[in-house]
Amino acid sequence: MGHLYTPLVLLWAMYGLIAARSARMVVIDTDLFSDVDDVGSLAIANVLHGCNVVNVTGIAINTHSKYGALAASVINTHFGNLDIPVAAIRPLSNHTFFDIYAFRSHGEYAAKLAHNWPRSINDSSMTPTPVSLYRRVLSSAEDNSVTIISLGFLTNLATLMDSHADAISPLMGRFELGKDVISGAGLASLAPSSSPIRAAYEWYVGRCSTLRESWDPITTLYGILGLEPHPELGIGKTFEYANDFGYNWVSPDGSNAWVNDSRVTNQHWLKLTDLTTNTSLAIASPG
Numbered sequence: 420m421g422h423l424y425t426p427l428v429l430l431w432a433m434y435g436l437i438a439a440r441s442a443r444m445v446v447i448d449t450d451l452f453s454d455v456d457d458v459g460s461l462a463i464a465n466v467l468h469g470c471n472v473v474n475v476t477g478i479a480i481n482t483h484s485k486y487g488a489l490a491a492s493v494i495n496t497h498f499g500n501l502d503i504p505v506a507a508i509r510p511l512s513n514h515t516f517f518d519i520y521a522f523r524s525h526g527e528y529a530a531k532l533a534h535n536w537p538r539s540i541n542d543s544s545m546t547p548t549p550v551s552l553y554r555r556v557l558s559s560a561e562d563n564s565v566t567i568i569s570l571g572f573l574t575n576l577a578t579l580m581d582s583h584a585d586a587i588s589p590l591m592g593r594f595e596l597g598k599d600v601i602s603g604a605g606l607a608s609l610a611p612s613s614s615p616i617r618a619a620y621e622w623y624v625g626r627c628s629t630l631r632e633s634w635d636p637i638t639t640l641y642g643i644l645g646l647e648p649h650p651e652l653g654i655g656k657t658f659e660y661a662n663d664f665g666y667n668w669v670s671p672d673g674s675n676a677w678v679n680d681s682r683v684t685n686q687h688w689l690k691l692t693d694l695t696t697n698t699s700l701a702i703a704s705p706g
């Protein structure tokens with residue numbers, strides 16, 4: 420069992436208090452490799468999986484470094500969740516992260532986690548592909564019962580939508596919140612130095628800091644908890660929809676824009692509720 424820290428300790432301690440209910444099934448599609456906020460997301464998901472709040476039925480890596488799946492395995496192993504399968508996009512590479520985007524001295528963590536912490540996956544090439552994972556999970560689940568939390572590139576999901584009938588399923592595949600919320604402060608003061616979560620934040624942020632924007636952790640919290648309050652976890656109503664209509668338009672170059680079209684009412688963007696401050700939400704995130 421891994422080391423836990425508040426508020427994760429608090430959530431874990433509430434395990435026995437949570438009423439039995441069918442946990443929401445979630446697949447997390449992550450570019451775990453560069454920004455460390457994916458580590459925070461997987462820590463949140465692992466703790467809530469351990470509390471039976473969510474059933475994390477898979478983690479799909481959408482970056483090609485072999486260290487992504489290995490780092491995910493370290494995190495799952497740290498929290499004792501060896502039942503969470505990890506899938507890795509192909510082809511795999513030996514690349515390690517180097518901050519050529521802005522040269523802000525953001526450091527590499529994925530390979531370091533892989534080499535210094537125990538993990539259940541020895542070789543990323545032994546993992547299933549993300550499409551295989553998705554097709555297995557989706558084909559065995561009720562309609563509308565699986566939430567996919569996408570935290571990075573959309574390559575895996577695009578490949579899934581282009582997939583065709585196979586031995587797993589006869590069906591075809593078709594079917595910026597967080598910048599101002601800084602989380603991770605508690606990692607430096609409360610998590611033991613042996614925590615891979617703390618180490619990853621320290622390596623990435625650099626200069627002994629663990630403070631990082633919370634794009635992916637907040638997305639993960641919403642994907643698991645939804646819009647409703649969770650008093651059993653001590654979490655009030657955190658998110659609400661900020662629009663009544665419109666849709667997200669994604670251009671071929673990957674850029675996106677919101678289109679105010681009153682005919683489309685099934686897409687939303689989020690805002691924090693009036694009861695939620697950036698600080699209080701950060702407390703609910705890693706650290």
Ligand SMILES: [Ca+2]
Nearest residue numbers: 450457570571
């Ligand atoms: Ca990410």
